[in-house]
Amino acid sequence: MINKFFLYLILSIFFSLTSYSDSYLKAGDTLIWDSGNKNYTANGDVEFKNEKFIAYSDKMIANYIEENNKEIFTIVELFDNVVIEFKDEIFRGNHAIYTRDDNTIILTGDVSIESPTRLLTGYELIADIDNNKRILNSADNESLVEVLLDNDEKN
Amino acid sequence: MISYLRNKILNTLIILFLGIQVFIHFYNQKPLTKEFSQKTITVENFSSIVLSKSGITKIGSEKLNKIDDNNIFLEGKSYLENREYKIYGSNISIKIAEEISNSNDPVKVINSMGKLKAKGFENLDYESIIIFKGDIEFIID
Numbered sequence: 001m002i003n004k005f006f007l008y009l010i011l012s013i014f015f016s017l018t019s020y021s022d023s024y025l026k027a028g029d030t031l032i033w034d035s036g037n038k039n040y041t042a043n044g045d046v047e048f049k050n051e052k053f054i055a056y057s058d059k060m061i062a063n064y065i066e067e068n069n070k071e072i073f074t075i076v077e078l079f080d081n082v083v084i085e086f087k088d089e090i091f092r093g094n095h096a097i098y099t100r101d102d103n104t105i106i107l108t109g110d111v112s113i114e115s116p117t118r119l120l121t122g123y124e125l126i127a128d129i130d131n132n133k134r135i136l137n138s139a140d141n142e143s144l145v146e147v148l149l150d151n152d153e154k155n
Numbered sequence: 156m157i158s159y160l161r162n163k164i165l166n167t168l169i170i171l172f173l174g175i176q177v178f179i180h181f182y183n184q185k186p187l188t189k190e191f192s193q194k195t196i197t198v199e200n201f202s203s204i205v206l207s208k209s210g211i212t213k214i215g216s217e218k219l220n221k222i223d224d225n226n227i228f229l230e231g232k233s234y235l236e237n238r239e240y241k242i243y244g245s246n247i248s249i250k251i252a253e254e255i256s257n258s259n260d261p262v263k264v265i266n267s268m269g270k271l272k273a274k275g276f277e278n279l280d281y282e283s284i285i286i287f288k289g290d291i292e293f294i295i296d
Contacts, residue, residue, distance in 0.1 A: 023269075023295035031273065031291040033266075035239055036283035042291070050295075064268065070296070071268035 023050045025062075038071075039063045048076065052103070052129055053086040055096070074100050082107065090114045091125060103129040111136065196221040201229075207254050207280050212237040216247070225252050233258075235278070240266045240285070242276065254280040262287070269295040 025031070029044030042048075042060040049055075050073070058080035064071045078084075078096040084105060094109030107125040113134060123139035202215035217231030229247040235256060236242070244262035249255070257277040264271040264287070274289020 025291075025293040025295065027291045027293075029288075031271070031287040031293065033285045033287070034283065035285075040293075066267065069267055071266070073295075 024048075025060075027060075038065065046078070048078075050076075053084050053098075053105075055085075055098075056083040057081055057096070072100070076100075086127070086129070088115055091127060093125065105129065205251070210237055212280070214249070226250055240264055242278070242285075244276070256280070259288075261289075269293060 024047075025040070025042060026047040027042035027044055028046075030042070032041040032043075034041070040060075040062045042062075044058065046057050046060045047054070048057075048060055048062070055076070055078055057078035060079070061077045062073045063075045064073050066072075076098040078098075080094060082091075082093045082096045084091040084096060084107070086105075091105065091107055091111070091113055093107030093111040096105055096107045098105045105125075105127040107127070108123065110121075111123060111125040112119060112121045113125055113127075113136060120136050122136040124137040126133075126135040126137075128134070198219045198221075200217060201219035202213065205212045205214055213236040214229065214234070216229035216233035218229075220228040220230055222228055227249040229245075229249065232243075232245050233247045234241065234243045235247065242262060242264050244258045245260045247256055247258040255278065257275070259275040262273050262276050264273070264276075264285075271287065271291065271293040273287035273291045276288060277286045279285070
């Protein structure tokens with residue numbers, strides 16, 4: 001019994017130490033940390049994960065603030081070949097900007113939103129994560145598609 | 156006769172002392188024209204602090220090689236630490252006047268956002284910019 005308990009304890013410690021954090025940033029070429037202007041610029045096969053989504057792009061600029069001696073990303077901007085995976089949805093575009101304050105993602109340029117049941121395309125996508133709301137605009141703004149998802153389940 | 160000899164000896168001594176004084180005077184005034192060449196200085200298990208724009212940076216290495224007055228090479232396992240970051244790597248070059256350090260060896264970094272791994276880095280301390288190179292993995296706490 002004691003042996004099993006110790007085995008469980010050791011395994012728990014091992015997995016907690018080796019498991020991935022909720023958030024990470026990967027880059028294939030460079031990561032520039034500008035502590036004067038409080039931002040990070042990642043270049044080449046960028047992969048960024050936070051507690052909300054996983055994003056892929058060629059370049060990323062993330063601004064941060066310092067709170068209680070911790071750095072927190074406030075605005076994350078993604079450039080070129082942007083793919084954002086959010087639950088069962090995939091957003092694509094040429095440019096994206098995520099704002100932590102209102103938890104929204106705005107994608108522009110050949111935007112698409114793909115889910116198991118639909119594929120929509122347009123020029124601009126505004127994804128309001130907290131309110132489960134997606135607004136897809138065309139380039140000329142003549143047609144507008146607003147998709148309001150089931151709001152029962154909060155993200 | 157004795158008085159004559161005494162004067163002679165006294166005069167000789169005065170002339171001798173004056174001559175020595177002239178000799179010392181000229182050799183003291185002579186400008187130093189000889190050039191000294193600085194040899195590379197090596198210190199093992201070294202640690203020190205450096206004052207730069209970003210504040211006090213602690214540096215350390217298995218072996219420190221002072222190339223010249225402006226260049227230091229931290230050989231073997233080395234580190235740079237200040238209030239913003241801790242950089243652990245190896246074979247780090249430092250240009251003191253330019254406040255630049257860099258390495259092409261794998262590096263681990265801890266800062267107030269998380270832990271980072273890269274294949275190399277260039278720290279432009281005077282601009283508060285660090286460029287990490289290679290496959291970068293930044294685990295955010």
